[in-house]
Amino acid sequence: xxxxxxxxxxxxxxxxxxxxHINSKxxxxxxxxxxxxxxxxxxxxxxxxxxxxxKMGYEFCNxxxxxxxxxxxxxxxxxxxxxxxFGNLGALKGEKRERPDxxxxxxxxxxxxxxIRDEIKKKYxxxxxxxxxxxxxxxxxxxxxxxxxEKVVDAPDEETAICEDMTYVREGxxxxxxxxxxxxxxxxxxxxxxxxxxxxxxxxxxxxLEEVRQVASEGxxxxxxxxxxVNSYGGDNGEMTFPKLLKEVAxxxxxxxxxxxxxxxxxxxxxxxxxxxxxxxxxxQLHLPVQSGSDRILKLMNRKYTAEKYMEIVEKLxxxxxxxxxxTDIIAGFPGETxxxxxxxxxxxxxxxxxxxxxFIYSKRKGTPAAEMEDCLTEEEKHKNFDKMIELQxxxxxxxxxxxxxxxxxxxxxxxxxxxxxxxxxxxEQNKIVNFRGEKSLVGKIIKVKITEAKTWSLFGExxx
Ligand code: SAH
Ligand code: SF4
Numbered sequence: 001x002x003x004x005x006x007x008x009x010x011x012x013x014x015x016x017x018x019x020x021h022i023n024s025k026x027x028x029x030x031x032x033x034x035x036x037x038x039x040x041x042x043x044x045x046x047x048x049x050x051x052x053x054x055k056m057g058y059e060f061c062n063x064x065x066x067x068x069x070x071x072x073x074x075x076x077x078x079x080x081x082x083x084x085x086f087g088n089l090g091a092l093k094g095e096k097r098e099r100p101d102x103x104x105x106x107x108x109x110x111x112x113x114x115x116i117r118d119e120i121k122k123k124y125x126x127x128x129x130x131x132x133x134x135x136x137x138x139x140x141x142x143x144x145x146x147x148x149x150e151k152v153v154d155a156p157d158e159e160t161a162i163c164e165d166m167t168y169v170r171e172g173x174x175x176x177x178x179x180x181x182x183x184x185x186x187x188x189x190x191x192x193x194x195x196x197x198x199x200x201x202x203x204x205x206x207x208x209l210e211e212v213r214q215v216a217s218e219g220x221x222x223x224x225x226x227x228x229x230v231n232s233y234g235g236d237n238g239e240m241t242f243p244k245l246l247k248e249v250a251x252x253x254x255x256x257x258x259x260x261x262x263x264x265x266x267x268x269x270x271x272x273x274x275x276x277x278x279x280x281x282x283x284x285q286l287h288l289p290v291q292s293g294s295d296r297i298l299k300l301m302n303r304k305y306t307a308e309k310y311m312e313i314v315e316k317l318x319x320x321x322x323x324x325x326x327x328t329d330i331i332a333g334f335p336g337e338t339x340x341x342x343x344x345x346x347x348x349x350x351x352x353x354x355x356x357x358x359x360f361i362y363s364k365r366k367g368t369p370a371a372e373m374e375d376c377l378t379e380e381e382k383h384k385n386f387d388k389m390i391e392l393q394x395x396x397x398x399x400x401x402x403x404x405x406x407x408x409x410x411x412x413x414x415x416x417x418x419x420x421x422x423x424x425x426x427x428x429e430q431n432k433i434v435n436f437r438g439e440k441s442l443v444g445k446i447i448k449v450k451i452t453e454a455k456t457w458s459l460f461g462e463x464x465x
Contacts, residue, residue: 001201002160004137009165015140019056022147026101032058033067037085038075040261041226042108044177045136046073049107050169052139060169064092069103069143074110076192078363082110089124096126103146105129107136111155112196115366121153131155133197137163159183159198164207174222174412174444176215180208180245181227181236186264188291189302189369190334190362193228200229200236205245209252216254219444221412223249225260231267243275250281256446257412258282259431262289266304268313277320284321285431288313289329293348294341297334300373307348314352325355325400325430332389333362333382335373342385349392355400355430356457357393361386394456401432401454408450408464409434413442433458 023030032053036046049071050060064070072088075081089106096102104127110116112132120127128146131139132155142152162182170176181202184194212223225246227233233242240248242260249258258281263272265288276282288310292298295306317324330345349357361382364371377385409428417423417435424438428449435458436449449461 001199002135002158004161004163004165008137008163012137012140012165015144016052016055018144019140019147022144023057027068029059030057030068031061031066032069032071033061033064034071034073035088036073037081038073038077038109040177040224041179041182041228042073042075043171044168044179044226045108045133046071047168047170047177048136048166049073049139051167052137054169055167056140056143064095068101069105071105071107074106074108076109076113076116076196076365078360080363082116085110086119086124089120089127093124093126103128103143105131105143105146107131107133107139109133109192109196112157113192113366117153117155128152134158135160135163137166157198159201162201162203164203170215170220172414174220174414175224176212176220176222177224177226178208178211178215179203179226180230180242180260181233184228185232186229186304187302187369189300189373190331190365192365192368195367197228200232202227202234202237202239205234205240205248208245209248212249212252212255216252219254221255221444221446222257222259223255225249225258227260228262229264229267230260231263231269231272241269241271243269243271246272246275246282247279250279256281257429259285261287263287265290265310265313270316273317273320276317276324283429283431284324285327285429286317286324287327287329290348290352291329291331292334292337292341293345294337295344297337297341297344300336301331301334301370307344310348311351323430325432326352327356327358327431328352328354330357330359330389331362332359332386333375333377333379335362335370335375337362338376339381339385342389346389346392349389349396353396353400354393355432356397357389359386359389359393398454398456401456401459404432404451404459405454406451408448409459409461410446411436411449411461412446413438413444415443416440428459434461435459436461436463438463 074085130153183198183200411426411434413426417425448464451461453460
């Protein structure tokens with residue numbers, strides 16, 4: 001793994017100054033449009049890139065039409081997201097012809113794949129900068145070169161150590177996303193993440209706590225700790241364990257809630273369950289991806305647990321934390337999956353009764369072991385199973401939400417509802433969206449709301465104080 005050297009930081013700062021200088025001769029306040037695909041880690045990377053753009057004098061806008069610099073931060077987990085990026089890049093061709101000064105950049109997980117970079121080079125010649133996931137802090141150098149007229153591609157396979165000399169333009173107040181580790185060592189057979197994000201690298205706990213203290217001083221109330229597999233935090237570099245880190249984060253004054261994502265069931269320790277149960281600030285909520293309820297498929301997926309083992313964990317969690325809400329990820333149509341296998345998944349959903357599930361139809365990823373496995377079901381059968389699963393889960397989600405009617409919950413207010421500015425939206429401890437009438441000044445506060453109505457994906461209530 002390549003270390004970040006003091007020379008790297010000097011180069012970064014020099015490049016920031018150069019970009020400021022180049023832009024000052026062109027336009028007083030250049031505008032940047034950043035669009036992010038995929039997971040919370042990608043959103044966090046974009047917040048970091050926006051932090052660098054801000055230092056380089058950019059303001060932000062909401063459309064490529066107003067922008068001098070456009071960036072797509074891409075996701076490679078499923079084909080759909082990749083196709084959308086290619087669609088967007090295609091739409092920029094004409095724009096670049098009309099405005100040759102427009103800078104177009106693509107970064108993120110898609111760009112760590114050689115076949116994608118080749119396609120961009122061949123078919124999307126109007127793209128100026130391509131960069132991967134491993135050394136984001138080098139972005140100012142890349143932008144400097146591109147502004148000088150060079151085409152820039154930077155997506156080495158070798159991971160780089162984490163650069164701590166970063167600022168963020170955060171989105172999502174009063175919730176701050178804070179990464180604790182990068183990469184993944186698990187190699188689930190369907191998944192591209194280990195290939196595009198590299199091996200696990202944990203941040204030093206002091207740096208994490210410093211960042212938590214910083215956002216607390218800015219008024220943030222909730223911390224979302226991010227990692228592909230947070231349970232193995234510290235496993236690579238002898239840092240403290242994840243449960244210990246949670247306890248340290250909980251000591252930071254001003255922070256009222258702590259959540260984390262994602263946990264792999266194979267590494268969920270009793271110690272972690274105890275910390276969720278006993279540490280008041282750690283929310284009674286867990287995202288625990290199961291992927292399938294069939295042992296045969298779990299084995300083919302290389303998930304390293306059985307459905308029975310998973311159920312034991314769920315029982316342990318519910319015994320110690322009766323009001324915990326559970327969510328999961330499911331893949332329908334994994335190669336070799338039969339209708340009988342899928343019935344096992346449906347049975348598991350009925351047994352666990354998740355609050356919500358995130359469900360996906362299997363998407364073949366080039367270079368992963370599952371891409372070489374044979375399919376049993378037709379696309380039509382896969383979609384039928386998928387729809388059956390959604391129908392079952394919607395019924396369960398609704399029933400669980402209905403059990404909240406009449407209860408009073410504590411809501412951290414996040415902002416106006418997306419569909420109605422008179423309505424505020426926030427989340428209760430169980431991470432359910434709660435909407436209610438109230439003034440905007442409540443954003444960032446924790447208030448009590450009595451639930452009056454349940455929907456499939458949200459709750460509606462009235463403020464009680
Ligand atoms: N690190 C997390 C999330 C990884 S990606 C974890 O291990 O759970 C998020 C979700 O995308 C996965 O949980 C999985 O359900 C889904 N996913 C990953 N690869 C996929 C593929 N090739 N096709 C369909 N869904 C996929
Ligand atoms: Fe992908 Fe599995 Fe790693 Fe999650 S744990 S990122 S699903 S390989």
